[in-house]
Amino acid sequence: MSTKGFMPIGVSGVLDVSAPVKRQKGRRTGLVLLAGVCVGAVAVCAVLMPLVYFTLADLQTKVDKLSNDQVQQALKSHGYSAVVATDSLGERVDFQTAYGNGDRPRRDAGAGVRPPPPPPRTGAVYVRWGRESCASDIETLYKGVVGGGHYSHHGGGGNYQCLPLEDVEWDKPQAGYQHGSYMYGAEYQSGNAQFSTDNMPGGITNPVNYDIPCAVCHVVGRFAHVMIPARLSCPQGWSKEYSGYLMSSHHSHQSNKDFICVDGAPNLVQGSATDQNGALLYLVEAQCGSLPNGPYVNGYELTCVVCTK
Numbered sequence: 001m002s003t004k005g006f007m008p009i010g011v012s013g014v015l016d017v018s019a020p021v022k023r024q025k026g027r028r029t030g031l032v033l034l035a036g037v038c039v040g041a042v043a044v045c046a047v048l049m050p051l052v053y054f055t056l057a058d059l060q061t062k063v064d065k066l067s068n069d070q071v072q073q074a075l076k077s078h079g080y081s082a083v084v085a086t087d088s089l090g091e092r093v094d095f096q097t098a099y100g101n102g103d104r105p106r107r108d109a110g111a112g113v114r115p116p117p118p119p120p121r122t123g124a125v126y127v128r129w130g131r132e133s134c135a136s137d138i139e140t141l142y143k144g145v146v147g148g149g150h151y152s153h154h155g156g157g158g159n160y161q162c163l164p165l166e167d168v169e170w171d172k173p174q175a176g177y178q179h180g181s182y183m184y185g186a187e188y189q190s191g192n193a194q195f196s197t198d199n200m201p202g203g204i205t206n207p208v209n210y211d212i213p214c215a216v217c218h219v220v221g222r223f224a225h226v227m228i229p230a231r232l233s234c235p236q237g238w239s240k241e242y243s244g245y246l247m248s249s250h251h252s253h254q255s256n257k258d259f260i261c262v263d264g265a266p267n268l269v270q271g272s273a274t275d276q277n278g279a280l281l282y283l284v285e286a287q288c289g290s291l292p293n294g295p296y297v298n299g300y301e302l303t304c305v306v307c308t309k
């Protein structure tokens with residue numbers, strides 16, 4: 001039996017016994033190249049991975065520092081003195097405020113930076129002239145009596161003061177008079193027909209010659225206050241604290257005083273009806289011509305209101 005049909009035949013038709021050897025060599029070369037590529041890839045990865053890792057770590061540190069700087073600035077803009085500590089992963093933020101009341105250090109697990117705490121609540125302060133205490137829902141800082149310079153003196157203080165009656169404190173006082181500026185108690189000198197008698201001691205209807213109480217009031221949560229002359233009500237959105245009459249010193253007296261708003265239903269200091277004539281308060285009347293005639297009327301007693309918001 002002939003084997004001729006099973007022999008490889010070359011292009012030229014001549015038998016090619018070297019073809020299997022060439023294919024084996026080609027496979028070997030391919031395997032070598034593949035192994036070389038793999039070894040090269042591993043080597044490149046080994047070099048690049050540490051570089052990528054250290055670059056990312058450096059980037060994270062810069063982001064943390066930037067966040068801390070922003071928080072510090074935000075806290076300072078709110079009036080806080082703050083210490084912010086953040087680790088390299090941004091997992092811890094502590095706040096310590098200058099107030100030190102209720103702002104404990106906090107741990108923030110993974111959330112990064114917390115917003116700064118809100119500022120403590122506070123509010124407006126005003127004097128309620130003519131009343132011995134503030135409204136029941138408002139803090140009375142202290143109660144007192146009205147004082148000022150003497151009505152017949154040229155100099156001295158030009159404004160009325162609310163002098164406390166309790167916890168008066170002195171520092172190196174000298175007996176006798178050495179200095180020339182004086183504080184007198186104040187009396188109502190007019191207002192018999194205007195002031196309400198609702199808050200006057202029993203049976204008294206005329207406040208003239210009585211000493212004038214006052215209270216300093218702190219209203220929490222409303223931050224501005226204004227006294228508006230010639231009004232009994234507040235602008236929309238404002239809260240009325242009290243209303244009454246504008247009072248000041250007499251035009252013919254030597255001592256000028258500020259205008260103050262005295263409560264329209266005043267208290268009187270009990271047992272103070274003696275006519276001492278120290279600092280004096282008079283109702284204030286409108287003078288038209290200089291003031292526009294229309295809203296204002298000659299001789300009318302000016303009202304006033306104290307508002308907060």
Ligand SMILES: [Ca+2]
Pocket residue numbers: 285299300301
């Ligand atoms: Ca009048």
